[in-house]
Amino acid sequence: MxxxxxxxxxxxxxxxxxxxxxxxxxxxxxxxxxxxxxxxxxxxxxxxxxxxxxxxxxxxxxxxxxxxxxxxxxxxxxxxxxxxxxATDDHHHHLVCTDCRTTVEIDGGPVENWAEDTASAHGFTKSGHTAEIFGLCADCQALGRNRS
Incomplete structure (x- = not known):
């Protein structure tokens, strides 16, 4: 990350x-x-x-x-x-808190590899994708929030 x-x-x-x-x-x-x-x-x-x-x-x-x-x-x-x-010019994805909207940019490389492998395994050529991960950040978890 x-x-x-x-x-x-x-x-x-x-x-x-x-x-x-x-x-x-x-x-x-x-x-x-x-x-x-x-x-x-x-x-x-x-x-x-x-x-x-x-x-x-x-x-x-x-x-x-x-x-x-x-x-x-x-x-x-x-x-x-x-x-x-x-925050970066490089291809990336996001972890997004569903409560406070805090966001962390994550390297797109592993997602790129997964998308290409998955597309290929099903006979597709990968042309694009979107991938964002939503959940609660550590601060919201510590406050006992549970919004999802």
């Missing part, structure tokens, strides 16, 4: 994207949160910081950053997309 240091989110937009006050505000929030958060959570944090950014703009910005590979996304058990700044 590897945990990597935080990577910098893009400050410059790609061609065709404008650098706006709203985009910079969303990026700043992402740089300061460690757990996966919903677009609504990020919008709430912006509002709490007196940043006027519409929820639609938050969604659009998060989608653009995800498309660029600048942020991680995952879907919780209700299907909601959650976002977080990538």
């Amino acid at each position: 590897t945990v990597s240091s935080s990577a910098q989110l893009p400050r410059r937009p790609k061609i065709g994207q404008r650098s706006t006050r709203q985009r910079r505000a969303v990026i700043e929030i992402l740089e300061n949160i460690t757990a996966f958060s919903s677009a609504q959570d990020i919008h709430h944090a912006l509002t709490a910081n007196n940043q006027k950014v519409g929820l639609t703009t938050v969604y659009r910005t998060l989608q653009q950053l995800a498309d660029m590979g600048a942020i991680d996304t995952l879907h919780d058990d209700s299907g909601e997309t959650l976002y977080r700044s990538c």
